[in-house]
Amino acid sequence: MVMKELDLQASSDMPVDRKAVLGxxxxxxxxxxxxxxxxxxxxxxxxxEFGLSRxxxxxxxxxxxxxxxxxxxxxxxxxxxxxxxxxxRSFFLAAPLIYIGTTQLAATHATPSEIEELKRIQxxxxxxxxxxxxxxxxxxxxxxxxxxxxxxxxxxxxxxxxRLLIDHARLGKIFYRHPTSVDMQEDLHLAADQHDExxxxxxxxxxxxxxxxxxxxxxxxxxxxxxxxxPEGLNVAINY
Numbered sequence: 001m002v003m004k005e006l007d008l009q010a011s012s013d014m015p016v017d018r019k020a021v022l023g024x025x026x027x028x029x030x031x032x033x034x035x036x037x038x039x040x041x042x043x044x045x046x047x048x049e050f051g052l053s054r055x056x057x058x059x060x061x062x063x064x065x066x067x068x069x070x071x072x073x074x075x076x077x078x079x080x081x082x083x084x085x086x087x088x089r090s091f092f093l094a095a096p097l098i099y100i101g102t103t104q105l106a107a108t109h110a111t112p113s114e115i116e117e118l119k120r121i122q123x124x125x126x127x128x129x130x131x132x133x134x135x136x137x138x139x140x141x142x143x144x145x146x147x148x149x150x151x152x153x154x155x156x157x158x159x160x161x162x163r164l165l166i167d168h169a170r171l172g173k174i175f176y177r178h179p180t181s182v183d184m185q186e187d188l189h190l191a192a193d194q195h196d197e198x199x200x201x202x203x204x205x206x207x208x209x210x211x212x213x214x215x216x217x218x219x220x221x222x223x224x225x226x227x228x229x230x231p232e233g234l235n236v237a238i239n240y
Contacts, residue, residue, distance in 0.1 A: 142169045
């Protein structure tokens with residue numbers, strides 16, 4: 001969604017909605033870790049940068065707090081939502097339940113046009129891998145799983161998936177950083193191959209197979225993502 005909205009705002013044929021532009025930019029900065037977890041979100045600086053008064057900026061921050069991007073507390077500056085060890089543990093526990101559930105439902109309910117959109121996103125994801133563009137890898141991976149959530153057609157799962165994807169994208173900055181070893185490069189291509197397998201399972205309306213593939217996909221990314229929570233030299237078990 002972030003990439004699409006940025007493309008739309010860049011179109012000279014569309015009127016500029018400054019609040020919408022700020023929302024897209026701020027979400028992208030958080031997902032890309034340009035704004036680190038726990039960082040102060042400078043309200044006045046954003047007003048100046050995007051030519052907005054404080055009320056619409058505050059309204060946007062309340063909306064983004066409800067989505068899970070920002071933490072708001074009384075009499076304190078807004079901050080980017082934190083990533084504590086407890087929240088990461090909760091992430092790894094919840095991720096299989098939510099991703100497998102949405103993917104299996106997508107395999108049951110997806111329409112042909114929705115599957116074509118998923119294939120389009122996958123094309124951009126592969127291009128980002130070949131171009132070694134870390135930010136686009138993270139954002140298109142986010143788009144891929146968000147599209148699967150839409151294809152599940154379940155209003156109860158979508159809010160949980162959207163919140164999960166915020167931290168998945170931020171953790172993905174570890175997994176999708178420039179490969180430093182042969183095995184990491186192989187993992188990147190394997191992740192892309194698993195995306196293709198997920199698409200095929202959904203297209204064939206095979207929820208059991210789709211669930212198996214996404215579970216393996218999560219395990220692949222979990223091994224890299226856990227490096228954020230357990231840096232080299234620490235012996236910390238992270239299981240789900």
